[in-house]
Amino acid sequence: MTTNKMLKIERVLAVSALAAVLAAGTSWARAPFTDEELAAQKAALVESIALGYDLWHGSRADMTTNGLACGNCHPDTAASNPQTFPKYMTMYGKVIPFREMVNWCIENPQAGTRLDVDGDDMTAMEAYAFYLHRGKEITPGLASEQTTPIVVEYGTGFARTPTGIGVDNRP
Amino acid sequence: MSDIVDHSRRQFLSFAGKAGLTTLVAQAVGINLGVVDIVRAQTGKRGVEPFRFAIVSDSHLYSMPDHKFDQQLAEAVAQVNAMTPLPDFVLFGGDVAQNGTEDQLVKGSKILAELKMPLKIIPGEHDWYLDMGDAWRGLFGDETWSFNHKGVHFIGLNSILVRDFWTEAGMTPLERMTVMEMLESPIPGPWGVHEKQLEWLANDVKDLAPDTPVVIFTHSPLWDYYPRWNFQTSDAPEIREILSKFDNVMSYHGHVHQTLYNRIGNMSSVAALGTAWPWPYPPVELAFPETRMNRADPSIATDGMGTQVIDLSGSFEGLVQYKPFEDSLTPFMRDGFKV
Ligand SMILES: [Fe+2]
Ligand SMILES: [Fe+2]
Numbered sequence: 001m002t003t004n005k006m007l008k009i010e011r012v013l014a015v016s017a018l019a020a021v022l023a024a025g026t027s028w029a030r031a032p033f034t035d036e037e038l039a040a041q042k043a044a045l046v047e048s049i050a051l052g053y054d055l056w057h058g059s060r061a062d063m064t065t066n067g068l069a070c071g072n073c074h075p076d077t078a079a080s081n082p083q084t085f086p087k088y089m090t091m092y093g094k095v096i097p098f099r100e101m102v103n104w105c106i107e108n109p110q111a112g113t114r115l116d117v118d119g120d121d122m123t124a125m126e127a128y129a130f131y132l133h134r135g136k137e138i139t140p141g142l143a144s145e146q147t148t149p150i151v152v153e154y155g156t157g158f159a160r161t162p163t164g165i166g167v168d169n170r171p
Numbered sequence: 172m173s174d175i176v177d178h179s180r181r182q183f184l185s186f187a188g189k190a191g192l193t194t195l196v197a198q199a200v201g202i203n204l205g206v207v208d209i210v211r212a213q214t215g216k217r218g219v220e221p222f223r224f225a226i227v228s229d230s231h232l233y234s235m236p237d238h239k240f241d242q243q244l245a246e247a248v249a250q251v252n253a254m255t256p257l258p259d260f261v262l263f264g265g266d267v268a269q270n271g272t273e274d275q276l277v278k279g280s281k282i283l284a285e286l287k288m289p290l291k292i293i294p295g296e297h298d299w300y301l302d303m304g305d306a307w308r309g310l311f312g313d314e315t316w317s318f319n320h321k322g323v324h325f326i327g328l329n330s331i332l333v334r335d336f337w338t339e340a341g342m343t344p345l346e347r348m349t350v351m352e353m354l355e356s357p358i359p360g361p362w363g364v365h366e367k368q369l370e371w372l373a374n375d376v377k378d379l380a381p382d383t384p385v386v387i388f389t390h391s392p393l394w395d396y397y398p399r400w401n402f403q404t405s406d407a408p409e410i411r412e413i414l415s416k417f418d419n420v421m422s423y424h425g426h427v428h429q430t431l432y433n434r435i436g437n438m439s440s441v442a443a444l445g446t447a448w449p450w451p452y453p454p455v456e457l458a459f460p461e462t463r464m465n466r467a468d469p470s471i472a473t474d475g476m477g478t479q480v481i482d483l484s485g486s487f488e489g490l491v492q493y494k495p496f497e498d499s500l501t502p503f504m505r506d507g508f509k510v
Binding site for chain 1 (some may be wrong): 196231233235236238269353354355398400448449451452453454466468469470472
């Protein structure tokens with residue numbers, strides 16, 4: 001490599017570094033979304049979660065013929081472990097996605113009609129379950145493994161802290 | 172229908188009355204101390220004559236005919252009827268019904284009337300909030316009770332009382348019931364036994380000696396397990412305080428639909444399996460995690476459900492055995508455990 005060429009590269013690098021410094025101090029690059037856009041996105045997500053919450057608790061009649069809703073066995077979506085899917089489920093004998101597990105519960109314990117896997121209702125069911133499991137490790141799992149412990153933040157559960165280990169902290 | 176229920180109640184009253192009569196006679200002839208001492212020497216603390224009782228809980232019956240939960244409760248009844256030796260009586264842990272309607276409660280009382288032994292029962296939140304206990308009381312009687320059996324003092328309390336959230340909000344009875352049906356409902360807040368039953372309890376035990384064996388029965392646990400799902404009784408500390416004078420208190424409860432054991436001070440606490448469905452263990456650390464059951468497999472329709480039987484010894488030790496419909500127990504739990 002010639003000395004001239006090396007000098008040229010150094011000059012280019014120096015100019016790039018200068019550009020980066022300038023960019024950091026100015027508003028040349030716009031933020032990916034405005035605060036308003038972000039608020040609208042959040043609202044749309046919360047709306048889907050809320051729809052999922054309703055469906056989970058029996059708002060759609062054709063999801064059951066025996067009165068059971070998802071919430072009967074899965075309060076706060078506990079023991080549904082959405083973030084561990086796709087995983088092997090014994091009732092299928094193969095690896096399935098979470099939405100198929102939802103439909104299995106609708107068709108079997110609830111004796112209802114499966115949801116359209118591409119519909120907004122199924123997306124809402126997933127939005128609710130995944131939202132409650134946010135922050136949990138995505139670990140493809142086995143059917144027999146213990147459920148993921150989740151502490152619920154969504155929803156306005158009454159404000160008392162469980163003491164957990166079997167001693168009341170009240171006098 | 173009411174004949175069957177009345178029959179089982181009468182049967183129970185006569186049996187409870189007999190135990191009470193023995194005590195009264197002994198006291199009346201002024202030999203209670205001597206009798207107690209002799210009996211204690213033979214059979215242990217306060218003369219407990221060894222016996223067993225079973226617990227069936229949380230059948231959550233729906234109104235549809237031939238619902239699978241009807242069959243599951245019937246299976247529990249058959250399981251208890253086939254136990255050898257037979258339990259002296261059965262405690263039902265609440266939540267007979269899912270939506271608190273009279274037809275569901277009547278259906279439950281008919282299935283439970285097939286039990287070969289007397290039944291004692293306390294209410295769950297699913298039984299109560301449509302008509303504030305009217306139908307339940309009509310079928311099953313008082314929800315606050317005590318009786319003596321073979322030297323043990325049994326107490327039942329209604330632990331599912333909440334503050335009035337419906338009047339001001341203008342809710343219909345059905346809306347009120349719907350709020351209470353959801354385990355994680357944000358509206359009602361923590362429930363408990365409230366002041367009147369605390370007074371009743373204090374009065375009920377005030378003349379009992381500290382070495383009296385006591386069993387207390389409620390729908391919800393008498394400790395803070397997971398308040399968000401009302402796996403708690405808000406005035407449990409007061410209950411435990413009233414019962415703190417006793418050497419040994421056993422608490423049994425429904426509502427959590429799972430195997431569970433805990434101990435606080437002089438009180439052991441044991442949960443009942445439901446017959447309708449199992450509930451997940453909430454995200455809290457347990458003092459005795461080894462008493463959890465296996466994770467229920469949804470492809471096995473009655474996994475994680477069943478009944479339980481408790482054998483009380485002459486020294487008022489209890490052997491708790493869960494009797495699941497399926498193979499739901501860990502090896503640790505299979506042969507039962509002592510309380
Ligand atoms: Fe229950
Ligand atoms: Fe309950």
